[in-house]
Structure formats: C-alpha cells, structure tokens
Amino acid sequence: MxxxxxxxxxxxxxxxxxxxxxxxxxxxxxxxxxxxxxxxxxxxxxxxxxxxxxxxxxxxxxxxxxxxxxxxxxxxxxxxxxxxxxxxxxxxxxxxxxxxxxxxxxxxxxxxxxxxxxxxxxxxxxxxxxxxxxxxxxxxxxxxxxxxxxxxxxxxxxxxxxxxxxxxxxxxxxxxxxxxxxxxxxxxxxxxxxNLLDEVLVAAPEQERLEAWIMGEVEQGASLPGLYPPNADNKARYEASKKNTR
Missing domain, CATH: 3.50.30.40 (Ribonuclease E inhibitor RraA/RraA-like)
Known part of the structure; x- marks a missing residue:
C-alpha cells in the first residue's frame, strides 16, 4: 500500500x-x-x-x-x-x-x-x-x-x-x-x-482587462465579429484605451 x-x-x-x-x-x-x-x-x-x-x-x-x-x-x-x-x-x-x-x-x-x-x-x-x-x-x-x-x-x-x-x-x-x-x-x-503559475499570473490580469473592454464595447452596441476575439483594428483600439487610462 x-x-x-x-x-x-x-x-x-x-x-x-x-x-x-x-x-x-x-x-x-x-x-x-x-x-x-x-x-x-x-x-x-x-x-x-x-x-x-x-x-x-x-x-x-x-x-x-x-x-x-x-x-x-x-x-x-x-x-x-x-x-x-x-x-x-x-x-x-x-x-x-x-x-x-x-x-x-x-x-x-x-x-x-x-x-x-x-x-x-x-x-x-x-x-x-x-x-x-x-x-x-x-x-x-x-x-x-x-x-x-x-x-x-x-x-x-x-x-x-x-x-x-x-x-x-x-x-x-x-x-x-x-x-x-x-x-x-x-x-x-x-x-x-x-510550473505554469508565474505565466498565468502575468496573463490573467491582461485577459480580464481585455474581456472587460470587450464587454464595454458590447454594451455600447458593437457587433461581435472582429471584436471577440479582436482583429488588428480592435486590438489597436484596446491598446490605445489602456494608454488613456494610465
């Protein structure tokens, strides 16, 4: 045993x-x-x-x-x-x-x-x-x-x-x-x-921020294609939004 x-x-x-x-x-x-x-x-x-x-x-x-x-x-x-x-x-x-x-x-x-x-x-x-x-x-x-x-x-x-x-x-x-x-x-x-904890600790807050931004866009009437997941244009908009909130 x-x-x-x-x-x-x-x-x-x-x-x-x-x-x-x-x-x-x-x-x-x-x-x-x-x-x-x-x-x-x-x-x-x-x-x-x-x-x-x-x-x-x-x-x-x-x-x-x-x-x-x-x-x-x-x-x-x-x-x-x-x-x-x-x-x-x-x-x-x-x-x-x-x-x-x-x-x-x-x-x-x-x-x-x-x-x-x-x-x-x-x-x-x-x-x-x-x-x-x-x-x-x-x-x-x-x-x-x-x-x-x-x-x-x-x-x-x-x-x-x-x-x-x-x-x-x-x-x-x-x-x-x-x-x-x-x-x-x-x-x-x-x-x-x-062994993946450190990587997850880096990725998790960013994923939460991204999804919160996407939810905000949905609440304002945005359609899902190209938003979730974000295409290049929406990724750029998201990155710009982060700079504006710093």
Missing part, C-alpha cells in the same frame, strides 16, 4: 501577491488562458459549490485518494488506521485546498460534518472532490467551503477505500499533483499546474 510521504516536501504556500491576483480572476478566464497554452483538461468535473455564494478560493492542492471498496479494508475499523482520512486531515497545512479523488462515486460520502469541522478548525481553505459528502446540514454548518457533486447518507467505506494522501490523483478527470494551484468559484474548480 502506498505511503503518505511521497510529496511531503512540496511547498503548499502561495505568495500573497499571487493569491491577490488569482482571487480577482474567474475560473472561466483561467480556462481560456490555459487553453492558449495548450491545456484543455483543467476543469475538475463534478465540482459544484455546495452552497450558493461561496467565495472564490485560491490554494495549493493537498491530495487524497480513494480506490474502490474492498471488504477487508473498507471497514469502520479502518478509520483508526495510520493511513486514514483522519490522519490525512491532521497533515493538512493552513491555507491548502483538499482535493479528493473519489472516482465520481455518488453513493458514499467521503467526509461528514465532524471531519469538515476539523478541517475548518485547522484553517484548510476548502474541500474539492468529484465525489459527495454526507451529513449535509452539518457540513454546511461547519463553515468549510465545499465543491462536490452532491450528498449521500452512507459513509465512505460503503463504496470506497482510502489509500493515500499527497500523491498524484485523478479528480474529475484531471491529473492533480500535490502543490498544483486550485482556483474555485461558482463555475467549479480549475487547476493551474504549479
């Missing part, structure tokens, strides 16, 4: 300047930026906000992995094992986003109210999973922002076996490595590969 130490040295902090930039950028904009860099598969399927109006969050991924349930391993007794969701939560640093590979299983809740309350107490920024939670009212009451595919009453061991944390996982069909950057908002969760 895999251990929990493969990525124990990965830095899960984000510079305040980087966080400030990404907190102003929508996940929709991020997918456009990453598409331009050749990455098409960065939106984690099945990760919907559990509560309307949750804030946009930015954090490094702390990964957890489940595999299909096996009767000799997926038992209530396993919750006391050194390799358990309980132990993983105690290893989560403040500010991280827990990203959980639940294989899209929708009839076994990976975390309930007590585990979510403990994560909130430890300062974990949020929980993202392609699975479901249980004890819905309690999870909502814990104050932990959650993105998932829904809720179910049975516990995780009814359909899943927990095997590891801080290893590469597949969540919502996306490869997630410990330390990758996760941004979540009303449109779900988007992954920024850790």
């Amino acid at each position: 895999a251990t929990s130490n493969d990525y124990s040295g990965v830095d899960l902090t984000i510079a305040p300047e980087a966080r400030a930039v990404l907190e102003k950028v929508t996940t929709a904009t991020l997918t456009t930026i990453l598409l331009k860099k050749g990455l098409r598969n960065v939106w984690l399927r099945g990760t919907r906000p559990l509560r309307a109006g949750q804030p946009r969050l930015v954090g490094r991924a702390f990964t957890l992995r489940f595999v299909p349930a096996r009767e000799d391993l997926a038992t209530p007794e396993s919750w006391s094992s050194p390799i358990s969701t309980r132990a993983a939560i105690e290893a989560m640093p403040e500010g991280c986003i827990a990203v959980v590979d639940a294989m899209g299983v929708a009839d076994a809740g990976i975390f309930g109210d007590i585990l979510c309350a403990r994560m909130a107490k430890r300062g974990v920024a949020g929980l993202v999973t392609d699975g479901v939670v249980r004890d819905l009212a309690g999870v909502l009451g814990s104050g932990l922002p959650v993105w998932c595919s829904g809720a179910a009453a049975p516990p995780s061991v009814a359909g899943l076996t927990f095997v590891a944390w801080q290893q590469p996982i597949a969540c919502g069909g996306v490869a997630v490595f410990p330390g990758d950057v996760i941004v979540v908002d009303d449109d779900g969760a988007v992954l920024i590969p850790a």
